[in-house]
Amino acid sequence: MGEEGEAAGVHGQSLQEQSCRELATPNPTRKQAIESVSSLASLSRSIKVFAVKWQLIRSKLMEMSSALAVSDEGAELSGMVQETMVTVGECHGLAEKCMAGSYGGKLLMQSNLDMVLTKLHCHVKNLSGMCKAGFFPQGYAVVVSKPRFGARKEHMRFYVKDLLTRMNIEDDPEIKRQALASLHEVASEDEKFVKVVMEVGEIIHLLVSFLDSLEVEVQEEAARVLSVVAGFDSYRGVVIGAGIVGPLVRILECGSDAGKELSARCLMKLTTDPEIAWRVSAHGGVTALLRICSSSTDFTKAELICSACGVLRNLAGVLEIKRFMLEEGVISVLLRQASSKDETVQISSIEFLQDFVSGDDFLRRMVIEEGGLHALFRLLNPLSSSSSSSKALEVAFRAIEDLCFSSETGVKMLLNHGFAEVLVCFLRARESSVQELAFKAAFKLIRTSSSEDAKRALGDAGFMSEIVRFLDAKSRGVREMAAEALSSMVSIPKNRKRFAQDEQNMEFLMRLLETEVEPSARRKFLLSALMSLTSCGSGRKKIANSGCLKTIENLAENEVPDAKRLVRKLSTNKFRSMLSGIWHA
Template sequence: MEMHPSAAAPPPPSPQQPPSSAAASPQSLLDLINPLLSLLLLSSLTVRSFAGRWQSLRSKLTSLHSSLSSLSSSPHWSDNPLLQTLLPNLLSTLHRLKSLHDHCSDPSFNGGKLHMQSDLDMASTSLSNHLHDLDLLLRSGVLHQSNAIVLSQPGPGSGKDDVQLFVKDLFTRLQIGGIEFKKKALESLLQLLADDEKSASLVAKEGNVAYLIHLLDLNMSSSVREKALAAVSILASANDESRKSVFEGGGLGPLLRIIETGSSAFKEKAAIAVEAITADLENAWAISAYSGVSVLVEACRSSSPAAQSHAVGAIRNVACVEDIKVALAEEGAVPVLVQLLSSSSTSAIEKSAGSIAILAESGEYFRTLILQERGLQKLMRLIQDLSSPDALESVLRAISSLLASDAVARILSSSTAFIVQIGELIKHGNIRLQQISASLLSNLSLSDGNKRAISSCMSSLLKLMESPKPVGLQDSAAQALVALLTVRSNRKELVRDEKCVTRLVQMLDPENELVPKRLPVAVAAAIVGTASQGCRKRLVAAGAHQHMQRLAEMEVAGARKASHRLAGNKLKTIFSRTWRE
């Protein structure tokens, strides 16, 4: 690497330096370097001025001699284009060092002492950089492959060793080469990550991800930063191993700074990476360490819809951490999250609703803030407007979390439009939507009119009782159904449906182990408790009584009382028939 110019006037160039060493071949450059290095090693023993600094320089020159010997013994070392930059810079440093040696050995030299110390220190730094680059090149293994630096992009069928070598080659170019080498290496890296999703793990293992993150520095070329950011974003999102490498490589801090100060395109890629990193709860704490809460909240407030979506996704990931909840409250996150419910991005709506659900579960403080921002009304409207099942699920979970507030329970219980929408989701939603909707329904105090308005979902609730997964679905469905059966017309409607009666009786069968027996017993008891004779007759005719008798003998809760009512109906029918005869 080239040295910074000295504060003192530079001495004339050594006559040994060729007019254009950069254009020479690696072998001819090495032929110039080796004798000059040997001369410096020998002559440095006799320098009396600044003896301590020359002792340190001699140690580095000795290491350099060893590294160059290893370099020249590598079978294809001269094929590596990186040496076209590394060796001329090294030769330049050695010539500069030879000039400094001549000055320090000259008894008549009366130059500035501080200037000479500075020049020697810069030369020492340059030697350290050259040693680092040579060591990196030697350890990469690419010098043992013919034309390794221009390896073809590994195809989908390439072996692991080929890809491994290619990755090492890429990162060697990144760390040693100039801007053009870096840009081409990053382009190859992005292509590799795009072509083979499994390559992210190999990059995390064999590449220097920390150096890749270093390329995000503001002082780096904009084109290099852009490509490095794209690669970091892909690695953070690819899998657990590559995400861990980004986090442990110190990626979170630079990514948050890009979200804070970068361009719109940069912010989006950085937000993607931060969202992916925070998906691992073990990393969530670090958001506070980097003052990231305020950065994410501001990104949700003022960034592009795409960046907002990923920023609020990161907030959703970390909102369950107690310290971060406090920070979210202090940074005014709740109004921003509620505002995002009106976003044009379905993804942003989903993640914002998810964040609101987590905060609402934390206690009355957050629920009050959300209600003050009219969050409930926005969530209720979204049930009608959204078509995405995932977004609907997040919205329903947010509403469920707010239900702990008595005021919310009253509003929801009295909203016929909301209750009808819930009934439709029970009939037509996916299994997760059905579960949340059934749970909501079971926790509301509905009027008889609203119960009649959603009577068409009773058959769906009965069917859901047969589903052991997700956990809790059977209980929620049974509780909601029992609540609807307090209305006489609903009881009649249910037993008129032969499929429903058959399904209920099958669930009552003691041999049926898929359904906890207390649940169909509760439904049957709700039907026969104050039911008409017709409802009882239909259940008895379908075989409910004999199952209920066995369940009573098994001491299932509620079965004995329901069995008596079914039996009473049977005896009454016998007496009625006898009287008529």
């Protein structure tokens, strides 16, 4: 269209504006204005052209509706309503032209839309200013009563819409904060409210926009609400589609500590999906999270650091992101946090570290080389760990198992650090739950180590005298583990001699065998232990002279292979006269 056409279009637009003024309802009420604005906002959703412009206009219309809803009737408001209705009529005419495709030229329509948008912004600003000047309805600060649990959906929807209205009020962050806090309260208490939130207008987009608010409290409350919504699998797609990832990462970078924690908590729920993990990484989230984990280890930031570790743990599920973390020094960061004064941070960082190196010998070696064992042993030091919970000790034991038990080099390093002595110390000095942790760690060490070094070291530390107590534990599984561990320990000559020299150990072992009348794993390992002990002179003699010998003979008569082998072993010339002819069978 040429310049003449453009000029004609402008002239036509001025005539339309005049027509709208003439057709405006005389002295329209606030209710009529709200209905007209809402109707136009709804109509704008059907417009396919100039989508960005109409989205901005729709946002301003919603703000205007909210401002009108909380304004008190009066002469000043009446004048503003008149002006508002003129602009709404003008905007309605533009909407119809866009829908019909009869707007003439694109440049002209863009210009007209910009002018309408400016007018709407002025109306919203004036209405908000009037509210701030004291034209709120009486008692406006009191939010509509919260529906009782199990209320009808219409009541819930009305309450959420009222909160939405308050959230849309410009220039009053306290009203927004109160509305957001109320929304978080109901969403946390009843998941039906979350469903209503998803159904009401563009509330999720509004919440996401609040994440970039300059008002810290508004930002934090919005993050708190979105964290609740993100906890529902069926709604995560909507939250992601609203563009939540970028604002959350920006909060991680420069928000308040509370905001960062809420952001990390929200991301922890979202990043279970690898695709979202990529988005977080693309926005610089990995670097921001590592920076948080590198910060102070004081108690005030414990929850923040734990939440950041949780997100990083999810992100590490993507191999390329895991490699980037490695380049950024994630191992040294986690080892530093493993020495934190806060136990929750210790546990969170060690669990993440264990997960990070799982199944990768190269990473295991890297952790050890960077001082991983020293960090873990500080937690296991009997002198300093007296106040550590069983959970913290369990995490430390598991991490050591993963790092060192799979290689002989790792086992030797553990033994050189005095790991055998630490285990025995815990077996002797701590409550039963911790004793069991130490016992299970020792059992795994014995079972996985292919060399005899660990068994010798445990024997020297006094492990066998402690393991006997577990042979008669309440748990069948623990009893069987103890019998298997003892059988393995006495396969070492030095340990056999040490065990056999203790009269009480041998007597207790014999009594246990007498009570084990039915086939079991414990009986099998007890017989195996006795078989090894026959290789020791004192052990062999004690077995042959014990009242348990008859039990062994009976088992041999019942065709128990281990018992028959034991009888044969005992039936040398020296003891032949003491035995029956069962060994000939």
